[in-house]
Amino acid sequence: MKHPILHPGLNLGPHHGEAHEQAETLAFGFWVFLMSDFIIFGLAFATYVTMANPMGLAGGPGPKEAYDLTSVFAQTIILLSSSLSFGMASLAMRFERGRGAVTFWLSVTLLLGLAFLFLEVRDFAHMIDIGAVPSRSGFLSAFWGLVPLHALHVAAGCLWIMIMIIQMRGFGMISLVKTRIVRLGLFWHFLDLIWIGVFTIVYLGGLAS
Amino acid sequence: MSEMNYQHEVRGYLTGFALALFLTLVPFAFVVWGGFGAVATLIVLGGCALAQFVVQLRFFLHIDLHRQKREDLQLILFSILLLVIMAGGTIWIVGNLGMRMM
Numbered sequence: 001m002k003h004p005i006l007h008p009g010l011n012l013g014p015h016h017g018e019a020h021e022q023a024e025t026l027a028f029g030f031w032v033f034l035m036s037d038f039i040i041f042g043l044a045f046a047t048y049v050t051m052a053n054p055m056g057l058a059g060g061p062g063p064k065e066a067y068d069l070t071s072v073f074a075q076t077i078i079l080l081s082s083s084l085s086f087g088m089a090s091l092a093m094r095f096e097r098g099r100g101a102v103t104f105w106l107s108v109t110l111l112l113g114l115a116f117l118f119l120e121v122r123d124f125a126h127m128i129d130i131g132a133v134p135s136r137s138g139f140l141s142a143f144w145g146l147v148p149l150h151a152l153h154v155a156a157g158c159l160w161i162m163i164m165i166i167q168m169r170g171f172g173m174i175s176l177v178k179t180r181i182v183r184l185g186l187f188w189h190f191l192d193l194i195w196i197g198v199f200t201i202v203y204l205g206g207l208a209s
Numbered sequence: 210m211s212e213m214n215y216q217h218e219v220r221g222y223l224t225g226f227a228l229a230l231f232l233t234l235v236p237f238a239f240v241v242w243g244g245f246g247a248v249a250t251l252i253v254l255g256g257c258a259l260a261q262f263v264v265q266l267r268f269f270l271h272i273d274l275h276r277q278k279r280e281d282l283q284l285i286l287f288s289i290l291l292l293v294i295m296a297g298g299t300i301w302i303v304g305n306l307g308m309r310m311m
Binding site: 005007008009010011028031032035038039042043045046047049050053055069073076077080081083084087088091094095186189190192193196197199200201204205207208209 | 243
Protein backbone atom coordinates (compact mmCIF):
# COMPACT_ATOMS: atom_id res chain seq x y z
CA MET A 1 0.00 0.00 0.00
CA LYS A 2 2.14 2.81 -1.31
CA HIS A 3 -0.52 5.35 -2.27
CA PRO A 4 -0.70 8.46 -0.06
CA ILE A 5 -3.14 8.64 2.81
CA LEU A 6 -5.48 11.56 2.16
CA HIS A 7 -7.58 11.84 5.30
CA PRO A 8 -8.28 10.34 8.74
CA GLY A 9 -10.24 7.11 8.84
CA LEU A 10 -10.00 4.27 6.33
CA ASN A 11 -9.15 5.68 2.90
CA LEU A 12 -11.14 4.28 -0.01
CA GLY A 13 -8.03 4.09 -2.21
CA PRO A 14 -7.37 5.36 -5.76
CA HIS A 15 -9.41 2.56 -7.37
CA HIS A 16 -12.53 4.40 -6.12
CA GLY A 17 -11.59 7.39 -8.32
CA GLU A 18 -13.83 10.38 -7.74
CA ALA A 19 -15.03 9.27 -4.30
CA HIS A 20 -11.45 8.85 -3.08
CA GLU A 21 -10.48 12.33 -4.34
CA GLN A 22 -13.54 14.05 -2.89
CA ALA A 23 -13.15 12.29 0.44
CA GLU A 24 -10.01 14.30 1.24
CA THR A 25 -11.67 17.69 1.71
CA LEU A 26 -14.96 16.24 2.98
CA ALA A 27 -13.29 14.12 5.65
CA PHE A 28 -10.98 16.94 6.69
CA GLY A 29 -13.90 19.36 7.13
CA PHE A 30 -15.75 16.77 9.15
CA TRP A 31 -12.63 16.14 11.20
CA VAL A 32 -12.54 19.86 12.10
CA PHE A 33 -16.12 19.54 13.37
CA LEU A 34 -15.20 16.43 15.38
CA MET A 35 -12.31 18.25 17.03
CA SER A 36 -14.63 21.11 18.06
CA ASP A 37 -16.94 18.46 19.49
CA PHE A 38 -13.91 17.03 21.28
CA ILE A 39 -13.37 20.41 22.99
CA ILE A 40 -17.03 20.50 24.12
CA PHE A 41 -16.71 17.02 25.64
CA GLY A 42 -13.37 17.91 27.21
CA LEU A 43 -14.86 20.89 29.02
CA ALA A 44 -17.84 18.81 30.17
CA PHE A 45 -15.29 16.35 31.61
CA ALA A 46 -13.48 19.23 33.35
CA THR A 47 -16.78 20.37 34.90
CA TYR A 48 -17.47 16.82 36.10
CA VAL A 49 -14.02 16.54 37.69
CA THR A 50 -14.44 19.84 39.56
CA MET A 51 -17.83 18.63 40.87
CA ALA A 52 -16.72 15.16 41.98
CA ASN A 53 -16.06 16.11 45.62
CA PRO A 54 -18.15 16.31 48.81
CA MET A 55 -19.15 19.93 48.10
CA GLY A 56 -20.25 19.11 44.57
CA LEU A 57 -22.20 16.10 45.83
CA ALA A 58 -24.11 18.33 48.27
CA GLY A 59 -25.30 15.31 50.28
CA GLY A 60 -27.04 13.81 47.24
CA PRO A 61 -26.49 10.36 45.71
CA GLY A 62 -22.82 9.82 44.77
CA PRO A 63 -21.06 7.47 42.36
CA LYS A 64 -21.46 4.43 44.66
CA GLU A 65 -25.23 4.80 44.87
CA ALA A 66 -25.88 5.97 41.32
CA TYR A 67 -23.59 3.86 39.10
CA ASP A 68 -24.00 0.24 38.01
CA LEU A 69 -20.51 -0.90 37.00
CA THR A 70 -21.70 -4.20 35.45
CA SER A 71 -23.93 -2.32 33.04
CA VAL A 72 -21.17 0.19 32.27
CA PHE A 73 -18.79 -2.68 31.52
CA ALA A 74 -21.33 -4.23 29.15
CA GLN A 75 -21.84 -0.86 27.42
CA THR A 76 -18.08 -0.46 27.02
CA ILE A 77 -17.64 -3.87 25.40
CA ILE A 78 -20.68 -3.33 23.14
CA LEU A 79 -19.46 0.06 21.92
CA LEU A 80 -15.93 -1.26 21.34
CA SER A 81 -17.35 -4.18 19.33
CA SER A 82 -19.46 -1.78 17.29
CA SER A 83 -16.28 0.14 16.42
CA LEU A 84 -14.80 -3.11 15.12
CA SER A 85 -17.92 -3.98 13.12
CA PHE A 86 -17.92 -0.50 11.59
CA GLY A 87 -14.30 -1.13 10.60
CA MET A 88 -15.48 -4.30 8.83
CA ALA A 89 -18.12 -2.25 6.99
CA SER A 90 -15.46 0.28 5.90
CA LEU A 91 -13.24 -2.55 4.68
CA ALA A 92 -16.12 -4.20 2.81
CA MET A 93 -16.71 -0.86 1.09
CA ARG A 94 -13.05 -0.22 0.33
CA PHE A 95 -12.44 -3.68 -1.12
CA GLU A 96 -15.76 -3.63 -3.00
CA ARG A 97 -17.21 -6.71 -1.38
CA GLY A 98 -20.64 -5.64 -2.55
CA ARG A 99 -23.51 -3.67 -1.09
CA GLY A 100 -24.76 -6.71 0.84
CA ALA A 101 -21.57 -7.00 2.89
CA VAL A 102 -21.54 -3.28 3.73
CA THR A 103 -25.22 -3.39 4.67
CA PHE A 104 -24.63 -6.45 6.85
CA TRP A 105 -21.79 -4.89 8.86
CA LEU A 106 -23.59 -1.56 9.16
CA SER A 107 -26.65 -3.43 10.47
CA VAL A 108 -24.49 -5.23 13.04
CA THR A 109 -23.11 -1.83 14.10
CA LEU A 110 -26.61 -0.40 14.31
CA LEU A 111 -27.83 -3.27 16.51
CA LEU A 112 -24.84 -2.89 18.84
CA GLY A 113 -25.44 0.87 18.98
CA LEU A 114 -29.10 0.32 19.90
CA ALA A 115 -28.13 -2.28 22.54
CA PHE A 116 -25.72 0.27 24.01
CA LEU A 117 -28.44 2.92 24.13
CA PHE A 118 -30.91 0.47 25.69
CA LEU A 119 -28.53 -0.33 28.58
CA GLU A 120 -27.64 3.31 29.04
CA VAL A 121 -31.24 4.54 29.13
CA ARG A 122 -32.03 1.78 31.65
CA ASP A 123 -29.21 3.13 33.85
CA PHE A 124 -30.55 6.67 33.51
CA ALA A 125 -34.04 5.46 34.50
CA HIS A 126 -32.57 3.78 37.58
CA MET A 127 -30.80 7.00 38.53
CA ILE A 128 -34.04 8.97 38.23
CA ASP A 129 -35.74 6.34 40.43
CA ILE A 130 -33.26 6.81 43.28
CA GLY A 131 -33.53 10.60 43.01
CA ALA A 132 -30.21 11.15 41.24
CA VAL A 133 -31.73 13.81 38.98
CA PRO A 134 -29.80 16.77 37.46
CA SER A 135 -31.30 19.30 39.88
CA ARG A 136 -30.17 17.34 42.97
CA SER A 137 -26.54 18.53 43.04
CA GLY A 138 -23.78 20.11 41.01
CA PHE A 139 -22.19 16.69 40.65
CA LEU A 140 -25.35 15.23 39.14
CA SER A 141 -25.84 18.27 36.87
CA ALA A 142 -22.34 17.67 35.52
CA PHE A 143 -23.09 13.95 35.04
CA TRP A 144 -26.37 14.61 33.21
CA GLY A 145 -24.70 17.24 31.05
CA LEU A 146 -21.95 14.88 29.96
CA VAL A 147 -23.07 11.25 29.67
CA PRO A 148 -26.47 11.84 27.98
CA LEU A 149 -24.66 14.21 25.57
CA HIS A 150 -22.62 11.19 24.48
CA ALA A 151 -25.79 9.07 24.33
CA LEU A 152 -27.38 11.73 22.11
CA HIS A 153 -24.40 11.49 19.76
CA VAL A 154 -24.74 7.69 19.62
CA ALA A 155 -28.47 8.06 18.89
CA ALA A 156 -27.65 10.48 16.06
CA GLY A 157 -25.07 7.97 14.79
CA CYS A 158 -27.70 5.18 14.80
CA LEU A 159 -30.11 7.39 12.83
CA TRP A 160 -27.30 8.19 10.40
CA ILE A 161 -26.54 4.45 9.90
CA MET A 162 -30.23 3.79 9.12
CA ILE A 163 -30.23 6.63 6.59
CA MET A 164 -27.07 5.30 4.94
CA ILE A 165 -28.54 1.78 4.69
CA ILE A 166 -31.58 3.27 2.94
CA GLN A 167 -29.43 5.45 0.65
CA MET A 168 -27.27 2.46 -0.30
CA ARG A 169 -30.40 0.64 -1.41
CA GLY A 170 -31.83 3.67 -3.19
CA PHE A 171 -28.78 5.13 -4.90
CA GLY A 172 -26.38 2.18 -5.02
CA MET A 173 -22.71 2.58 -4.10
CA ILE A 174 -22.24 5.99 -5.74
CA SER A 175 -19.50 8.45 -4.70
CA LEU A 176 -21.92 10.51 -2.62
CA VAL A 177 -22.93 7.48 -0.54
CA LYS A 178 -19.35 6.26 -0.14
CA THR A 179 -17.98 9.60 1.08
CA ARG A 180 -20.90 9.87 3.53
CA ILE A 181 -20.09 6.44 4.95
CA VAL A 182 -16.43 7.52 5.29
CA ARG A 183 -17.57 10.48 7.43
CA LEU A 184 -20.01 8.31 9.39
CA GLY A 185 -17.07 6.01 10.15
CA LEU A 186 -15.07 8.93 11.55
CA PHE A 187 -18.05 9.93 13.69
CA TRP A 188 -18.60 6.41 15.03
CA HIS A 189 -14.95 5.77 15.92
CA PHE A 190 -14.79 9.24 17.51
CA LEU A 191 -17.72 8.33 19.79
CA ASP A 192 -15.80 5.31 21.02
CA LEU A 193 -12.82 7.59 21.73
CA ILE A 194 -15.04 9.81 23.88
CA TRP A 195 -16.42 6.74 25.64
CA ILE A 196 -12.89 5.85 26.83
CA GLY A 197 -13.02 9.16 28.73
CA VAL A 198 -16.54 8.50 30.00
CA PHE A 199 -15.88 5.08 31.47
CA THR A 200 -12.46 6.06 32.81
CA ILE A 201 -13.20 9.49 34.30
CA VAL A 202 -16.92 9.39 35.07
CA TYR A 203 -17.49 5.79 36.16
CA LEU A 204 -14.16 4.21 37.18
CA GLY A 205 -12.63 7.50 38.37
CA GLY A 206 -15.81 8.33 40.30
CA LEU A 207 -15.83 4.93 42.01
CA ALA A 208 -12.07 4.78 42.67
CA SER A 209 -11.58 8.15 44.35
CA MET B 210 -3.38 -8.76 -4.32
CA SER B 211 -6.71 -7.36 -3.19
CA GLU B 212 -7.48 -10.43 -1.10
CA MET B 213 -4.11 -10.23 0.66
CA ASN B 214 -4.58 -6.52 1.38
CA TYR B 215 -8.04 -7.24 2.72
CA GLN B 216 -6.74 -9.89 5.11
CA HIS B 217 -3.96 -7.54 6.16
CA GLU B 218 -6.41 -4.72 6.94
CA VAL B 219 -8.78 -7.04 8.82
CA ARG B 220 -5.85 -8.17 10.95
CA GLY B 221 -5.10 -4.50 11.70
CA TYR B 222 -8.61 -3.92 13.00
CA LEU B 223 -8.56 -7.15 15.03
CA THR B 224 -5.21 -6.19 16.58
CA GLY B 225 -6.63 -2.80 17.54
CA PHE B 226 -9.71 -4.44 19.00
CA ALA B 227 -7.66 -6.91 21.06
CA LEU B 228 -5.40 -4.17 22.42
CA ALA B 229 -8.35 -1.90 23.24
CA LEU B 230 -10.13 -4.80 24.95
CA PHE B 231 -7.08 -5.50 27.09
CA LEU B 232 -6.74 -1.80 27.98
CA THR B 233 -10.42 -1.83 28.99
CA LEU B 234 -10.24 -4.98 31.14
CA VAL B 235 -7.22 -3.82 33.15
CA PRO B 236 -8.78 -0.61 34.58
CA PHE B 237 -12.11 -2.33 35.29
CA ALA B 238 -10.27 -5.14 37.11
CA PHE B 239 -8.29 -2.59 39.13
CA VAL B 240 -11.45 -0.86 40.33
CA VAL B 241 -13.53 -4.01 40.91
CA TRP B 242 -10.87 -5.95 42.81
CA GLY B 243 -9.40 -2.67 44.11
CA GLY B 244 -7.39 -2.20 47.27
CA PHE B 245 -4.42 -0.54 45.58
CA GLY B 246 -5.07 2.92 47.00
CA ALA B 247 -6.70 5.84 45.20
CA VAL B 248 -3.51 7.32 43.73
CA ALA B 249 -2.17 4.05 42.26
CA THR B 250 -5.59 3.23 40.82
CA LEU B 251 -5.98 6.66 39.22
CA ILE B 252 -2.52 6.40 37.65
CA VAL B 253 -3.40 2.99 36.15
CA LEU B 254 -6.75 4.37 34.92
CA GLY B 255 -5.10 7.37 33.29
CA GLY B 256 -2.32 5.31 31.71
CA CYS B 257 -4.71 2.73 30.23
CA ALA B 258 -7.06 5.44 28.93
CA LEU B 259 -4.22 7.31 27.19
CA ALA B 260 -2.87 4.07 25.72
CA GLN B 261 -6.31 3.08 24.46
CA PHE B 262 -6.78 6.57 22.96
CA VAL B 263 -3.59 6.10 20.94
CA VAL B 264 -4.51 2.50 19.99
CA GLN B 265 -7.92 3.56 18.65
CA LEU B 266 -6.42 6.51 16.75
CA ARG B 267 -3.82 4.23 15.23
CA PHE B 268 -5.90 1.17 14.34
CA PHE B 269 -9.44 2.52 13.85
CA LEU B 270 -8.86 6.08 12.63
CA HIS B 271 -5.55 5.33 10.89
CA ILE B 272 -3.74 8.35 12.32
CA ASP B 273 -0.10 7.88 13.25
CA LEU B 274 3.29 9.50 12.85
CA HIS B 275 4.33 7.92 9.54
CA ARG B 276 1.84 9.49 7.13
CA GLN B 277 2.42 12.03 4.44
CA LYS B 278 -0.52 14.07 5.66
CA ARG B 279 0.16 15.53 9.06
CA GLU B 280 -2.66 18.11 9.24
CA ASP B 281 -5.04 15.69 10.95
CA LEU B 282 -2.57 14.84 13.67
CA GLN B 283 -1.67 18.52 14.07
CA LEU B 284 -5.34 19.34 14.48
CA ILE B 285 -5.64 16.70 17.21
CA LEU B 286 -2.55 18.01 18.97
CA PHE B 287 -3.83 21.60 18.74
CA SER B 288 -7.19 20.55 20.17
CA ILE B 289 -5.40 18.75 22.99
CA LEU B 290 -3.36 21.92 23.65
CA LEU B 291 -6.58 23.95 23.89
CA LEU B 292 -8.05 21.31 26.21
CA VAL B 293 -4.97 21.29 28.44
CA ILE B 294 -5.25 25.06 28.82
CA MET B 295 -9.04 25.21 29.30
CA ALA B 296 -9.85 21.93 31.08
CA GLY B 297 -6.59 21.82 33.02
CA GLY B 298 -7.01 25.47 34.02
CA THR B 299 -10.61 24.86 35.11
CA ILE B 300 -9.68 21.88 37.26
CA TRP B 301 -6.72 23.73 38.76
CA ILE B 302 -8.56 26.96 39.61
CA VAL B 303 -11.81 25.41 40.83
CA GLY B 304 -9.90 22.71 42.73
CA ASN B 305 -7.83 25.39 44.43
CA LEU B 306 -10.97 27.32 45.31
CA GLY B 307 -12.51 24.10 46.69
CA MET B 308 -9.50 23.51 48.95
CA ARG B 309 -9.71 27.04 50.34
CA MET B 310 -13.37 26.54 51.19
CA MET B 311 -12.80 23.34 53.18
